[in-house]
Amino acid sequence: MRWTRSWIRTFALILLILPVTTFPAQSSDFSAENIRGPHIEDLYMVIIRDPDAQVLALEKGDIDVLGDITRPVDVERLSRNKDIDLSLAQGFHGFFLGFNLRKAPWDRQELRQGAWQSIPREQVVRDLFQGYAAPLSSFLPPASPYYEEGIRKYPFDLSLARKRLSDNGWTWDEDNVLIPPGADTSLEEMELLSPTAQVAPTTAELSSRIASSLRALGIPIEVEPMDFATMLSKIDERDFDTYVLAWSMTRDPDSLYAFYHSSMDIKGGYNLPGIHDEELDVILEELRWSPDEASARKAAQRSQIMLSEKVPVVPVYSRYSIGGISRKWKGVIKSDVTTVDNIWTLLNIRTSEGQEKDLYWCLADEPRSLNPFGTSSAYDWQVLGMIYDALIAIDPYTLEDIPWLATSWKVETLSAGQGDREETLLTFRLRDDVFWQDGEPLTAADVKSSIDFLKDQGVPRYYDNVSDVLEVRILGDHEVQVRLDKASYWYLHNIGGLPVFPEHIVRDVQDWRNWQPGKMAHPFREGLTRLIGTGPFIFREYRPGEFVRFSRNPLFWLLDN
Amino acid sequence: MSVSPGILFSGFWIIENPEGALYNIRNELSDLPLQTAPGGIKGYGVESDLMNRYWIRRVLSALLVLFLILVLNFLLFRMMPGDPVSSIIDPDFSPEAKAQLRQLYGLDLPLSGQFMVYVKQMLTFNFGISFLTQRPVWEELSSRIPNTVVLLGSVLILSSIIGTLLGIKAALKRGTWIEKIVLWAGAISFSFPSFFVQLLLLFFLGYLFPLFPLRGTVSIPPPAGGIASLADYLWHMFLPVSSLVVLGFGGWALYVRNLMVKEMGEDHILLARAKGLPGRKIIWGHAFRTILPPIITIFLLALPGIVSGAVITETVFSLHGVGRFLLESVTGHDYPAASAAFYLLALLTILSNLLADLAYGLVDPRVRFEKKGRR
Numbered sequence: 001m002r003w004t005r006s007w008i009r010t011f012a013l014i015l016l017i018l019p020v021t022t023f024p025a026q027s028s029d030f031s032a033e034n035i036r037g038p039h040i041e042d043l044y045m046v047i048i049r050d051p052d053a054q055v056l057a058l059e060k061g062d063i064d065v066l067g068d069i070t071r072p073v074d075v076e077r078l079s080r081n082k083d084i085d086l087s088l089a090q091g092f093h094g095f096f097l098g099f100n101l102r103k104a105p106w107d108r109q110e111l112r113q114g115a116w117q118s119i120p121r122e123q124v125v126r127d128l129f130q131g132y133a134a135p136l137s138s139f140l141p142p143a144s145p146y147y148e149e150g151i152r153k154y155p156f157d158l159s160l161a162r163k164r165l166s167d168n169g170w171t172w173d174e175d176n177v178l179i180p181p182g183a184d185t186s187l188e189e190m191e192l193l194s195p196t197a198q199v200a201p202t203t204a205e206l207s208s209r210i211a212s213s214l215r216a217l218g219i220p221i222e223v224e225p226m227d228f229a230t231m232l233s234k235i236d237e238r239d240f241d242t243y244v245l246a247w248s249m250t251r252d253p254d255s256l257y258a259f260y261h262s263s264m265d266i267k268g269g270y271n272l273p274g275i276h277d278e279e280l281d282v283i284l285e286e287l288r289w290s291p292d293e294a295s296a297r298k299a300a301q302r303s304q305i306m307l308s309e310k311v312p313v314v315p316v317y318s319r320y321s322i323g324g325i326s327r328k329w330k331g332v333i334k335s336d337v338t339t340v341d342n343i344w345t346l347l348n349i350r351t352s353e354g355q356e357k358d359l360y361w362c363l364a365d366e367p368r369s370l371n372p373f374g375t376s377s378a379y380d381w382q383v384l385g386m387i388y389d390a391l392i393a394i395d396p397y398t399l400e401d402i403p404w405l406a407t408s409w410k411v412e413t414l415s416a417g418q419g420d421r422e423e424t425l426l427t428f429r430l431r432d433d434v435f436w437q438d439g440e441p442l443t444a445a446d447v448k449s450s451i452d453f454l455k456d457q458g459v460p461r462y463y464d465n466v467s468d469v470l471e472v473r474i475l476g477d478h479e480v481q482v483r484l485d486k487a488s489y490w491y492l493h494n495i496g497g498l499p500v501f502p503e504h505i506v507r508d509v510q511d512w513r514n515w516q517p518g519k520m521a522h523p524f525r526e527g528l529t530r531l532i533g534t535g536p537f538i539f540r541e542y543r544p545g546e547f548v549r550f551s552r553n554p555l556f557w558l559l560d561n
Numbered sequence: 562m563s564v565s566p567g568i569l570f571s572g573f574w575i576i577e578n579p580e581g582a583l584y585n586i587r588n589e590l591s592d593l594p595l596q597t598a599p600g601g602i603k604g605y606g607v608e609s610d611l612m613n614r615y616w617i618r619r620v621l622s623a624l625l626v627l628f629l630i631l632v633l634n635f636l637l638f639r640m641m642p643g644d645p646v647s648s649i650i651d652p653d654f655s656p657e658a659k660a661q662l663r664q665l666y667g668l669d670l671p672l673s674g675q676f677m678v679y680v681k682q683m684l685t686f687n688f689g690i691s692f693l694t695q696r697p698v699w700e701e702l703s704s705r706i707p708n709t710v711v712l713l714g715s716v717l718i719l720s721s722i723i724g725t726l727l728g729i730k731a732a733l734k735r736g737t738w739i740e741k742i743v744l745w746a747g748a749i750s751f752s753f754p755s756f757f758v759q760l761l762l763l764f765f766l767g768y769l770f771p772l773f774p775l776r777g778t779v780s781i782p783p784p785a786g787g788i789a790s791l792a793d794y795l796w797h798m799f800l801p802v803s804s805l806v807v808l809g810f811g812g813w814a815l816y817v818r819n820l821m822v823k824e825m826g827e828d829h830i831l832l833a834r835a836k837g838l839p840g841r842k843i844i845w846g847h848a849f850r851t852i853l854p855p856i857i858t859i860f861l862l863a864l865p866g867i868v869s870g871a872v873i874t875e876t877v878f879s880l881h882g883v884g885r886f887l888l889e890s891v892t893g894h895d896y897p898a899a900s901a902a903f904y905l906l907a908l909l910t911i912l913s914n915l916l917a918d919l920a921y922g923l924v925d926p927r928v929r930f931e932k933k934g935r936r
Contacts, residue, residue: 042782044781044782046776046777046781047776047777047879048775048776048777048879049875049876049879049885050760050876050877050878050879052760052763052764052877053763053767053775053776053877053878053879056763056764056767056768056775057775057776059768060767060768060771060775062774062775062776227892228892229641229642229643229647229892229893229894230641230642230643232643232647232650233642233643233647234642236643236647245650247650258655264656266656267656268646268647268656268659268660269655269656270650358782360781366881368693368694368695369694369695369696371695374695375695376649376651376654458661460654460658460659460661460662460665461654461658463655463657463658463661464654464655464657464658467657513665513690513695514690514695514697516696543779543783544704544705544881545705545708545777545778545879545880545881545882546777546778546779546781546881547777547781549782
């Protein structure tokens with residue numbers, strides 16, 4: 001299954017950790033300020049595409065770090081290797097069965113609830129993933145701080161599912177096919193859209209089992225395997241009965257608005273099931289435009305409870321994140337919410353002998369452009385995440401916001417004069433000891449120019465982050481204020497999670513679409529390119545198909561000088 | 562002359578019905594000159610007018626094919642369901658942001674407008690910017706072509722030579738264990754899935770007995786110096802090349818063996834034997850010479866394949882090649898990249914076809930005989 005990640009998701013994945021837990025907030029004394037690093041000489045991101053070759057390379061010692069290990073057989077093999085430190089954490093992945101609520105029979109709520117109850121998720125996950133995934137019973141990943149435990153659940157029970165339908169007037173014909181209440185004829189044959197077994201064998205098998213479960217309930221359905229792009233196109237055209245799709249979600253619950261608000265049931269929108277429910281819309285709007293954290297939490301809770309009643313989709317399973325690192329490195333940061341392949345590990349590790357050595361990190365595919373404005377590829381952002389920083393970071397243990405380039409921030413909701421129109425005012429206080437990799441100091445002007453550039457140029461990747469920005473004001477060398485239309489708590493993450501670009505470099509960008517900063521010499525600092533940030537590593541070289549090389553940033557603000 | 566469409570095996574084109582197709586080629590060429598030429602002279606076709614007309618016809622038909630490919634290349638990709646933007650499924654990427662992206666890619670233009678842009682790009686060889694990588698398509702292709710050409714070029718040369726030699730050997734040793742081994746080896750080589758063989762090689766020779774590297778074309782950090790770099794490159798290419806040779810020689814061996822077996826039973830070989838010519842002369846001077854044209858034809862028709870890439874091999878050995886780029890361009894609806902790649906492949910195929918015609922004329926003894934006769 002393939003899904004596309006936006007820059008913020010991938011940026012979060014690398015810069016701000018890929019964390020995960022069954023339950024939120026574990027207490028920790030973690031503080032970025034306590035880290036003094038990196039203690040690595042050069043960092044090589046080695047491009048290895050084949051999963052077998054990746055595992056062999058880790059075992060052989062050709063690479064030190066390998067993330068996103070997905071195949072149970074690889075996990076089993078690596079877990080037996082004493083030289084590899086393997087970590088497992090629950091991820092933000094969610095796999096769902098979706099229905100087309102725009103037409104019968106899926107417009108019937110009890111049928112969707114019955115479908116949920118007819119799928120033996122525990123057994124399917126055990127059979128297919130050998131314990132390296134968890135059955136999912138929620139609309140947010142359990143790792144999310146906004147995950148609501150108290151939602152209605154439908155554990156597998158075929159007889160209860162049949163009873164539910166029977167109580168609502170459904171009957172069965174002699175072939176065990178359901179007859180809707182008040183109808184004379186049985187349900188017609190339906191399709192379950194799925195990627196082909198060649199592309200996604202596990203998903204194809206899962207689809208087959210889901211279809212089999214639905215048939216046992218009396219729903220005449222067959223899997224329709226197809227090219228993934230074709231499948232997405234059919235879903236986008238709303239030309240389907242049911243489908244299976246996996247999503248990579250974030251810690252914030254406002255994605256529920258994009259998934260289930262009626263206004264999102266448009267071409268290109270993500271309300272794929274086509275749920276239109278006024279009551280749900282009201283709650284999702286509250287969630288989307290929550291002015292503060294407390295109201296956001298309450299709206300997230302109510303949204304999930306209501307979704308579990310309406311069942312626009314059936315959650316099936318969530319895949320764990322698994323990563324491995326060679327045990328020759330000490331100081332690895334990992335927990336039940338964080339796999340080893342994270343930026344904190346890179347900042348904290350050193351060899352067991354205490355020497356500073358080169359580190360080899362596996363990149364599972366080619367970076368596509370290394371243009372921070374144009375790319376949303378996860379692999380590009382694994383590279384760019386070493387270079388660019390954001391204003392706020394995410395605590396690897398609690399998933400809460402922690403200071404990064406900004407030492408503190410303030411979120412205010414203002415009345416905007418006419419009617420009940422509101423605005424949000426974000427004020428960030430910046431660190432005063434941060435320098436760009438070329439030696440220039442980071443100031444509020446850099447933050448302002450970054451946001452202004454993205455807004456003025458209409459860069460699609462950042463469109464949703466900055467589209468509501470009304471004004472960016474510099475309050476001092478290290479203080480900046482962003483005014484946004486409407487009130488929303490999520491603006492803090494939209495703006496605070498943006499990568500910050502150096503104003504003295506970005507002002508010379510003629511056409512951001514063709515900008516290739518990694519190939520352009522720095523305007524005044526010999527040996528550097530224009531691909532510079534405030535991050536811990538300096539970009540040195542990219543050899544297509546081979547590797548990306550970085551050296552340690554001697555000006556990095558967390559470095560122990 | 563036209564060559565019937567073929568099937569692709571292990572990266573090479575082979576004519577689907579070799580004997581039939583080759584006879585067609587031969588007959589077509591043979592027929593041409595035997596018709597009455599404008600000067601009233603009958604004979605094999607080296608009459609200049611006739612030959613000129615023949616080549617003009619060939620070039621014109623090649624241009625027509627190229628034009629059709631140009632149109633199909635445009636239409637087929639746009640007939641595929643969805644577009645580059647519709648494959649983005651990300652709740653953080655709103656419908657408004659998608660609209661921005663469509664505008665950026667020029668997908669909001671009418672189809673006719675897109676076609677004009679496309680034709681201009683193809684004819685000027687300025688292929689535009691890849692949707693996926695945001696880099697010029699030409700830059701993307703040119704960074705990948707060297708690896709692919711070295712990989713598949715050397716595989717083509719090695720497997721054709723090895724396969725041809727083994728095929729001849731098997732044909733000459735009919736009924737012996739040599740023929741049986743070649744037939745078995747050929748069949749096994751021909752039918753083994755490439756990923757299986759390559760992963761086995763990678764495991765045994767890259768990991769268990771680490772004689773060769775697991776990935777890429779360069780060590781990390783790279784060695785200094787030209788000779789060291791070249792040696793390093795060859796060391797890295799050994800496994801990918803040898804795996805494809807192992808998988809590719811079988812087809813050649815079986816094909817050449819069949820040709821040679823048939824040829825060795827021909828009357829002119831019997832005559833040569835009856836004349837008491839030495840065996841080596843009969844084999845290489847008569848039999849092999851006769852089957853050389855179809856071998857050369859197939860070799861030349863396989864040439865375009867050396868830039869089309871080998872997706873599985875590139876993936877298993879993490880090579881920066883054209884194959885995977887092409888696949889991702891097609892599946893990702895990257896119109897500029899996919900169109901450019903297929904356009905270049907079509908050009909190369911047409912050129913190879915013309916070259917095959919030319920080469921056939923050069924190696925066909927009857928044509929050479931006629932040339933001598935004219936002097």
